[in-house]
Amino acid sequence: MSSERALGSGSKYPPKEPGVLRLYGMRFCPYVKRTRLVLEHKNIPYETVNINLIDKPDWYLQKINCLGLVPSIETDNDVIFDSVIVNEYIDSVYPGEKLIPNDGRRAAKDKMLLEIWSKVVTQYYKLFYPSGETNEVVPNMLSALDRVENELARRDTTFFGGDKPMMIDFNIWPHMERIVHFDVLVPGFTLDASRFKRLTSWIDEMNKVPAVKKTKLQLDSFKLFMITVKNGKMDCDAGLEE
Amino acid sequence: MSSERALGSGSKYPPKEPGVLRLYGMRFCPYVKRTRLVLEHKNIPYETVNINLIDKPDWYLQKINCLGLVPSIETDNDVIFDSVIVNEYIDSVYPGEKLIPNDGRRAAKDKMLLEIWSKVVTQYYKLFYPSGETNEVVPNMLSALDRVENELARRDTTFFGGDKPMMIDFNIWPHMERIVHFDVLVPGFTLDASRFKRLTSWIDEMNKVPAVKKTKLQLDSFKLFMITVKNGKMDCDAGLEE
Numbered sequence: 145m146s147s148e149r150a151l152g153s154g155s156k157y158p159p160k161e162p163g164v165l166r167l168y169g170m171r172f173c174p175y176v177k178r179t180r181l182v183l184e185h186k187n188i189p190y191e192t193v194n195i196n197l198i199d200k201p202d203w204y205l206q207k208i209n210c211l212g213l214v215p216s217i218e219t220d221n222d223v224i225f226d227s228v229i230v231n232e233y234i235d236s237v238y239p240g241e242k243l244i245p246n247d248g249r250r251a252a253k254d255k256m257l258l259e260i261w262s263k264v265v266t267q268y269y270k271l272f273y274p275s276g277e278t279n280e281v282v283p284n285m286l287s288a289l290d291r292v293e294n295e296l297a298r299r300d301t302t303f304f305g306g307d308k309p310m311m312i313d314f315n316i317w318p319h320m321e322r323i324v325h326f327d328v329l330v331p332g333f334t335l336d337a338s339r340f341k342r343l344t345s346w347i348d349e350m351n352k353v354p355a356v357k358k359t360k361l362q363l364d365s366f367k368l369f370m371i372t373v374k375n376g377k378m379d380c381d382a383g384l385e386e
Numbered sequence: 387m388s389s390e391r392a393l394g395s396g397s398k399y400p401p402k403e404p405g406v407l408r409l410y411g412m413r414f415c416p417y418v419k420r421t422r423l424v425l426e427h428k429n430i431p432y433e434t435v436n437i438n439l440i441d442k443p444d445w446y447l448q449k450i451n452c453l454g455l456v457p458s459i460e461t462d463n464d465v466i467f468d469s470v471i472v473n474e475y476i477d478s479v480y481p482g483e484k485l486i487p488n489d490g491r492r493a494a495k496d497k498m499l500l501e502i503w504s505k506v507v508t509q510y511y512k513l514f515y516p517s518g519e520t521n522e523v524v525p526n527m528l529s530a531l532d533r534v535e536n537e538l539a540r541r542d543t544t545f546f547g548g549d550k551p552m553m554i555d556f557n558i559w560p561h562m563e564r565i566v567h568f569d570v571l572v573p574g575f576t577l578d579a580s581r582f583k584r585l586t587s588w589i590d591e592m593n594k595v596p597a598v599k600k601t602k603l604q605l606d607s608f609k610l611f612m613i614t615v616k617n618g619k620m621d622c623d624a625g626l627e628e
Contacts, residue, residue: 236490
């Protein structure tokens with residue numbers, strides 16, 4: 145697939161070459177980025193097929209993901225969807241250093257942290273799709289973020305996963321990266337480095353990780369995309385040349 | 387703890403005896419039942435402390451679960467919350483036959499099924515807390531249930547887990563058990579056995595499982611509870627004698 149353009153209704157299923165791992169995505173979707181980060185970090189080759197999320201292809205709903213979400217991955221034998229499930233699958237099935245702790249206690253604690261993180265994400269999307277209570281969203285998001293800051297302090301490690309990034313870091317990163325650039329949505333927004341000391345230093349460290357660098361948010365296109373979202377006409381191809 | 391009464395704000399943390407596994411629950415919570423089923427099925431002894439979910443104890447939020455949800459479990463060393471995470475932890479840390487497939491592909495497929503199931507659950511709660519579109523909720527719930535019926539047909543097994551109940555069966559069961567008794571909410575509701583042939587036979591088989599029998603929904607109390615929910619004053623102690 146040489147084009148990044150999103151496939152919509154009326155498109156045909158692009159035939160897949162055997163042996164090639166395919167990632168179904170959307171260029172600005174943070175959940176898709178969770179999987180891109182893991183694929184890049186583990187050096188697993190893959191191709192991307194982007195899906196138009198407001199005008200989904202029938203073949204995607206029928207053949208790949210009945211829930212119509214991204215990411216999904218397709219191998220020669222399997223179709224797996226949901227970012228967390230896809231990433232667990234990749235970690236379990238593909239060779240290389242494991243990103244999910246083997247220890248049941250540590251694994252549970254990372255999953256609990258992701259639940260706590262999901263409360264930050266819930267607030268984040270309220271700003272995407274405001275429904276009246278906009279004034280409270282930023283404070284609520286920061287309060288939810290306090291819990292994550294505290295957890296990193298409790299762990300007392302550079303990354304959530306320890307001295308190197310693990311699955312929990314890659315699953316948290318994509319929304320965090322967008323929150324850093326929240327001034328796109330909320331003029332003047334900055335993340336207070338004294339309130340979020342640990343998180344600020346984690347962000348600095350994550351920005352040095354090759355997989356993070358390689359998948360860095362294209363800010364110009366993201367801004368164009370956000371304008372289309374705010375206008376109620378999400379353009380999955382925002383910023384692409386004709 | 388000899389009382390089933392829910393602890394609310396103003397209560398004190400009930401000191402825990404070392405070596406005893408504690409389950410924090412609420413008598414009518416299907417998520418808590420997911421964990422009860424697994425504890426019963428694996429014959430793991432535990433005590434229950436019920437939490438008043440509309441008047442939560444401060445100690446619960448501070449010490450056990452900052453998100454304030456049930457179930458949580460407390461061991462001598464760990465506090466784990468979220469039904470799916472708790473159940474994975476129990477399956478991983480306690481001895482006995484494993485309920486989660488070791489194989490990464492099978493595990494991923496069960497997790498995807500639970501995501502599909504969650505769409506049924508979303509519709510279920512819309513009837514609990516109606517917000518206008520009540521007429522569409524039952525058809526939407528049944529359409530979501532079709533996907534689950536199809537998945538059981540695709541697997542062509544008695545249980546979702548194969549020829550015996552596995553974690554996926556126990557995680558699905560508690561909401562299904564309530565849907566069977568949906569006439570409490572929607573007078574006249576029945577599950578059409580010809581439309582849901584596989585699910586109907588799965589329900590019959592599940593009803594024979596000792597852990598399912600032991601945790602069977604107390605219908606009289608549940609009806610009393612549902613009336614309080616519909617009236618906007620959830621009574622976690624509904625049906626208990628003074």
